[in-house]
Amino acid sequence: MSAILILSRDRGTQRTLREAVSGEDYRHYDIAFAETLEGLTDQLHHHDCALIVLDLASFSDHSELLCRRVRNMPRALQAALLCIVNGGAQAVARALDQGADDCLRKATLNSRELAARVRALLRRYQRLANTAPLILYMDERTIKLNGRSIELTPTEFQLLAVLSEQPGTYLSAAELLERVWNRPNGSGDPALVRNHMRNLRRKLESDPQRPRLLTSVHGRGYALSVDAKRR
Numbered sequence: 001m002s003a004i005l006i007l008s009r010d011r012g013t014q015r016t017l018r019e020a021v022s023g024e025d026y027r028h029y030d031i032a033f034a035e036t037l038e039g040l041t042d043q044l045h046h047h048d049c050a051l052i053v054l055d056l057a058s059f060s061d062h063s064e065l066l067c068r069r070v071r072n073m074p075r076a077l078q079a080a081l082l083c084i085v086n087g088g089a090q091a092v093a094r095a096l097d098q099g100a101d102d103c104l105r106k107a108t109l110n111s112r113e114l115a116a117r118v119r120a121l122l123r124r125y126q127r128l129a130n131t132a133p134l135i136l137y138m139d140e141r142t143i144k145l146n147g148r149s150i151e152l153t154p155t156e157f158q159l160l161a162v163l164s165e166q167p168g169t170y171l172s173a174a175e176l177l178e179r180v181w182n183r184p185n186g187s188g189d190p191a192l193v194r195n196h197m198r199n200l201r202r203k204l205e206s207d208p209q210r211p212r213l214l215t216s217v218h219g220r221g222y223a224l225s226v227d228a229k230r231r
Contacts, residue, residue, distance in 0.1 A: 001028060001029065001030050002028070002029055002030070002047070002048050002049070002050040002147070003029060003030040003031070003032055003043070003047035003048065003049050003050060004021055004026065004031050004032070004051045004052075004118070005032050005033075005034065005040060005043050005047065005049050005051070005052050005053070005079075006021075006031070006032070006033045006052075006053045006055070007034050007035070007036075007037070007039075007040045007053070007054050007055060007070070008033070008035065008053070008055035008058050008084075009035050009055070009058035009059065010058040013055050013057070013058060013084065013106070013109070014033060016109060016111050016114065017033075017053060017114065018031070018033075020112075020114040020115040020118060021115070021118060023115065025115075025119060029122075030047060040052075040070065044073060044075040044076060045075065048144065048147075049076060049078075050079060050122055050125045050126075051079055051080045051081075051118065051121055051122055051125060052070060052076060052079050052080070052081050052082070053082045053083075053084070053118070054066070054067060054070055054081060054082070054083045054084070054100070055083075055084045055106075056083050056084060056086075057084050057085055057086040057106040063085070064094055064095070064098050065098075067083055067098040067099060067100060068098045068099055071098065071100075072099070075231065078125075078229065078231070079125065080101045080102075080121035080122065080124060081099060081100050081101050082100065082101065082102045082103070082104070082117060082118065082121055083095040083100040083102075083103045083104070084103070084104050084105075084106050084109060085103060085104075085105060085106065086105075086106055086107075088105065091105070092105065101121060101124075102117055102120075102121060133145060133146045134164070134224075134228040135228065135229045135230075135231060136157075136160065136161055136164055136228055136229070136230045136231070137231050138161070138230055138231065141154065141157045142157075143157065143160065145204055150203055150204065151203075152200070152203065153199075155180065155181075155196060156196060156199060156200050156203075158180050159176065159180050159193075159196055159197070159200065160224070161230075162176065162179050162180055163214070163222065163223065163224040164228040164230065167223070167224050167225070167226060167228065168223055168224070168225060169223055170216075170217055170220040170221040170222060170223045171221045171222055171223065172220070172221040173190035173193040173221060173222075174186065174188070174190075175221065176221070176222065177189075177190070177192065177193060180193075197214060197216070197222055200214055201213075201214050212225060213225055213226055
């Protein structure tokens with residue numbers, strides 16, 4: 001399940017945010033709050049984040065640097081980022097320049113407008129997510145396919161990671177034995193590759209007998225047929 005992560009030190013703003021994301025539109029999202037950057041980082045490691053709401057107004061020191069830092073976190077790169085700022089048009093412009101996708105002024109903050117902005121950003125996130133059905137989390141060695149987490153063995157993950165480096169390019173069994181199993185060129189059993197590909201197809205394909213993601217051509221090898229995001 002995707003998550004909406006909220007970073008705010010202000011209890012009043014937290015209540016407004018909680019009210020804004022408490023409706024039926026958000027039943028498929030986990031809602032998590034943090035009051036420190038460390039807490040947000042921890043939440044990012046436990047959730048696939050769709051949206052981060054960053055209350056810069058509750059962080060008086062270096063709030064603009066905080067926006068940039070959150071934007072550049074590896075697990076936050078694909079998430080939508082909504083900032084709340086003190087000040088007027090200049091403060092809004094600075095937050096947008098630092099990586100925010102949308103920005104609201106705290107002085108005029110209300111749950112109705114906030115909910116509408118959140119819905120708009122989530123729609124955008126969903127459209128982007130749909131363009132890359134396969135996501136590889138390189139640090140955690142895990143994957144998601146169409147939003148669903150799938151457990152792979154370390155070897156299966158490494159095999160998929162190698163194929164994802166060149167989507168649409170066929171790699172021979174000999175190449176895969178060398179790059180995945182570190183077998184010297186010309187050594188190793190191609191059946192090892194076939195067996196692992198069969199297991200991967202069972203986990204990833206809707207019809208393993210007619211694979212569409214992990215394709216093969218006799219005499220050429222194996223290929224991943226879709227673009228994959230690597231995080």
